[in-house]
Amino acid sequence: MAIPPITARDVGRMAGVHPSTVSRVLNRAFDHHRYAPDTVQRIHDAATKLGYQPSAVARAMRTGKSMTLGLVVSDIANPFFGELTSHIERHVLARGYRLMICNTWENPDLQADFLADLIARGVDGLLVTPAGAEGLDKARDAGLPVVTIDRQTSHAKLPHVGLDNIQAGRLLGQQLRHHGCQRIGIMMVIAGHDAMLSNRIKGLRDIFDDDDIVWIETMHPTGSHHEASQRVLARLSDMSQPRPDAVVGLTNHSTLGAYQAIRSLGLSIPDDIGLAGVDDFAAAALLSPPVSVVAQPLEQIAIAAADLLLQSLHDSDPSPQPELLPGTWVERSSL
Amino acid sequence: MAIPPITARDVGRMAGVHPSTVSRVLNRAFDHHRYAPDTVQRIHDAATKLGYQPSAVARAMRTGKSMTLGLVVSDIANPFFGELTSHIERHVLARGYRLMICNTWENPDLQADFLADLIARGVDGLLVTPAGAEGLDKARDAGLPVVTIDRQTSHAKLPHVGLDNIQAGRLLGQQLRHHGCQRIGIMMVIAGHDAMLSNRIKGLRDIFDDDDIVWIETMHPTGSHHEASQRVLARLSDMSQPRPDAVVGLTNHSTLGAYQAIRSLGLSIPDDIGLAGVDDFAAAALLSPPVSVVAQPLEQIAIAAADLLLQSLHDSDPSPQPELLPGTWVERSSL
């Protein structure tokens, strides 16, 4: 057990050179001409024979760069974030970076803890889907590039990449109208104090008057789609209000919950009531009927965010201009 | 920008003590009586005033412990692994550990790369849902505790926690029988060269004769449920074979694909044909009809695996006895 790891010293000894030479030769693979070909050869041989892996810890200590990025995400169990994470990882990996992933479960204090810890661990930059503003300023003050994804924080104006929520809301509204909906009910999950959902609603309000929005039901972000379902159920069972022509879910959990509520009421979609949402999810295409949604350009968002961060690792200042990507309508048959 | 971080030296200077004293006092919080109360006070004051965060990198370098665990997972975008990850993270976090998460996308070579890199980064232990045996021996040889989850590797006998696949297959078979099924078709996703699926089938074979298994359709693990759907479609459309009473999916993607195929054929579940699977997934309860499955005790698996690893960080040798947890039947209405 506990085999002592091979160090540059060991390689140097075997190749008959000084450790610093080992380091130079191994790191600048394309400067071979500057060293005696024989030396280079011996070093490479020794390194492979010994299975030398430079200690990333020591390297990070010395260079101040860990080649690691921190990803602070709301809930990795939510496929939305899982996919986002997956795209981000693939992208930064290709550029030589690794990811440290932390789950905040929408807890702002935990987020602050994670950020502080990631900084202490020497990450080179931070990607965050904020659960609040907590800890973000400190990260920026520490001189670390930070890019927010999916949600924008209210105060700190950090570089941001995400869905154009107003456009998404408007697109959803247009489609609702196009399918003849007059009155809608909205189910949403409120996450932190961000502008995401209010913007989606703002877009919707560009198309629907206040009077046409029968109700807006909210829920805490830690709840599941079961809870969302309860809320919608209560709304639809309340006979003192007119029934909306359609229910819209502003997040994937909300839409799923709304679907479940409508079905459990024995209502038929779209004949009795329509359903649509923002955020696509695997099950949407498989429900009966398949549910139409505004889909986020997840991969583009992931790539744009990663690129923005990677770029600001080298250049000094990233544009504080939010990069807002448009959603696309995925027509299925729920309206 | 690039604010120089606070070091123990800075704290020491402000408190008028040597950095080593700062370290001792701050680390052994419950040995206060061994130091002059006044010194302790000044150090704490200085540390909080300066916002001192010890560098985890330097600490890892010195102590050889990074308080970080590596999690090498097949596909974080698959909610099964997303949830597993989430449980694991919560559990190890409570014990002071962080997670470095790597996605192999079922690529054994990538797995080997990740493992080597994780070792170089000084992780204290490894949790792996193997996509193959690649790199696992090397990790163990390096003296790192390794625990495999979900799938067992064929050769390396590593400590393992996962579903009791034979039991799960048998349970599924029993339920199929109980609902009157005589002949079944099986859809599965083959992942690596592990025993997981063959064990699920073995359990099924305890209940069904070979003749009662009309067909077994396989697919590569990188495929989506769409591909699974194609396969099942082809099987069910093949009129030269008898149609099974039920289709069973051996993974969540398979079951989803099978559902889609059956529906697109206009067949009704369970009247025309039954459907069931191993692995629960969010959509299973929402499909029409809801799909019955053998569910994995995900949280228990996560906790047991994390505990096993954590324990072998301190004690020397973990039991090489696989810890097999039973699946439970979730009755819905697809049989």
Added chain:
DNA sequence: TTGAAAGCGCTACCAC
């Protein structure tokens, strides 16, 4: 009870 020194493994710099 505290200070001083050493050293984890690496790489940047300065000699030669």
Added chain:
DNA sequence: GTGGTAGCGCTTTCAA
């Protein structure tokens, strides 16, 4: 072209 030295920030001896 290559060796030597220093030092990243921490913790762990050993001395006092």
